[in-house]
Amino acid sequence: MSSSSLTNVTVAGGTGSLGVHIVEALLNDGSFTVKVLRRLPKTANEKAELLASKGAEIIYANYNQHDDLVKALKGTDVLISAASPGLATGGYDFDALQTPLLNAAKAAGVRRFIPSEFGTHTDFGDHPLTDSKITFRQKVQESGLEYTFIQSGTFVEYLDWTGFDVKNKTAKFYADVDSKLAVTSMSDAAKYTVESLKLEECRNASIRVAGSMFSLSEIVKKFEEATGSKWKVIVDKEVKHRFENKIEPIPSPQDIFVATLLPKASFDNIDNDKFSFSPRPLADDLAVFVQQKSG
Numbered sequence: 702m703s704s705s706s707l708t709n710v711t712v713a714g715g716t717g718s719l720g721v722h723i724v725e726a727l728l729n730d731g732s733f734t735v736k737v738l739r740r741l742p743k744t745a746n747e748k749a750e751l752l753a754s755k756g757a758e759i760i761y762a763n764y765n766q767h768d769d770l771v772k773a774l775k776g777t778d779v780l781i782s783a784a785s786p787g788l789a790t791g792g793y794d795f796d797a798l799q800t801p802l803l804n805a806a807k808a809a810g811v812r813r814f815i816p817s818e819f820g821t822h823t824d825f826g827d828h829p830l831t832d833s834k835i836t837f838r839q840k841v842q843e844s845g846l847e848y849t850f851i852q853s854g855t856f857v858e859y860l861d862w863t864g865f866d867v868k869n870k871t872a873k874f875y876a877d878v879d880s881k882l883a884v885t886s887m888s889d890a891a892k893y894t895v896e897s898l899k900l901e902e903c904r905n906a907s908i909r910v911a912g913s914m915f916s917l918s919e920i921v922k923k924f925e926e927a928t929g930s931k932w933k934v935i936v937d938k939e940v941k942h943r944f945e946n947k948i949e950p951i952p953s954p955q956d957i958f959v960a961t962l963l964p965k966a967s968f969d970n971i972d973n974d975k976f977s978f979s980p981r982p983l984a985d986d987l988a989v990f991v992q993q994k995s996g
């Protein structure tokens with residue numbers, strides 16, 4: 702069946718950091734009817750208001766009430782989940798968050814489900830976040846719905862999490878400086894997600910895309926060019942040992958998250974050439990990132 706008839710798209714978590722880009726890319730494309738699924742209770746949200754002003758319909762459901770979710774998803778061809786349990790506050794359970802969405806999507810006759818993946822590491826479980834995404838991935842594959850898994854590496858906008866500190870011109874890594882990092886802007890990740898709906902080879906497939914794949918030391922050089930200054934580089938590979946043995950300074954859960962994921966943060970093969978556009982060069986994205994982080 703052609704993917705071109707996937708016209709009614711609902712984005713759960715469409716008000717989030719990534720979700721907004723996905724909803725905007727769908728609206729910019731012009732060939733989709735777009736709904737943003739939000740959780741009840743209704744709360745004021747500037748991003749929802751912006752997306753509504755651009756043509757998205759904002760709908761609400763109680764994620765804990767199956768019938769409510771099914772009703773909200775009736776008429777949807779594709780459910781894209783960009784929902785997140787809140788990484789910044791240690792929320793990692795993507796399985797618990799998305800299982801009600803998958804069950805309701807199936808009951809509502811949704812054809813395709815794109816789960817909230819958008820990282821690099823869904824093939825490796827050794828952290829609660831990746832474990833929960835892998836568990837959920839299996840549920841999607843067993844559901845009988847069409848699916849696309851989008852892996853897009855680290856978002857440019859989250860490079861500070863990875864250890865690049867623009868204000869202090871310092872990079873602190875929990876991995877070798879030769880480790881490669883797949884990096885993609887959220888707007889390009891959104892464009893790949895939207896175009897996947899039109900490509901037959903993305904049906905029931907795991908798609909890996911990357912704006913760039915440079916080593917950590919090459920990215921430092923690019924930051925040096927963008928900031929016009931020499932950067933200090935610190936490599937700390939004892940972070941997990943300190944965490945496990947409670948040795949000061951005790952790393953934060955975020956440090957452990959980065960230390961676990963960073964050494965596996967690139968792809969052997971990518972699918973960029975299946976798509977019609979080229980991602981923005983990393984240097985262009987870093988120029989914007991540096992400006993934002995310097996302010």
Ligand SMILES: NC(=O)c1ccc[n+]([C@@H]2O[C@H](COP(=O)([O-])OP(=O)(O)OC[C@H]3O[C@@H](n4cnc5c(N)ncnc54)[C@H](OP(=O)(O)O)[C@@H]3O)[C@@H](O)[C@H]2O)c1
Nearest residue numbers: 714716717718719739740784785817818819820854855856
């Ligand atoms: N590769 C990377 O570097 C990187 C970085 C960050 C995120 N990600 C991935 O991108 C995806 C989206 O993350 P994000 O940071 O954009 O998400 P986010 O902004 O934290 O949240 C997205 C939306 O999820 C909904 N939400 C929040 N808490 C929820 C809960 N407990 N239950 C149900 N819905 C909830 C909210 O929408 P409503 O309030 O409107 O319902 C929120 O706007 C995730 O898969 C995440 O792992 C990747």
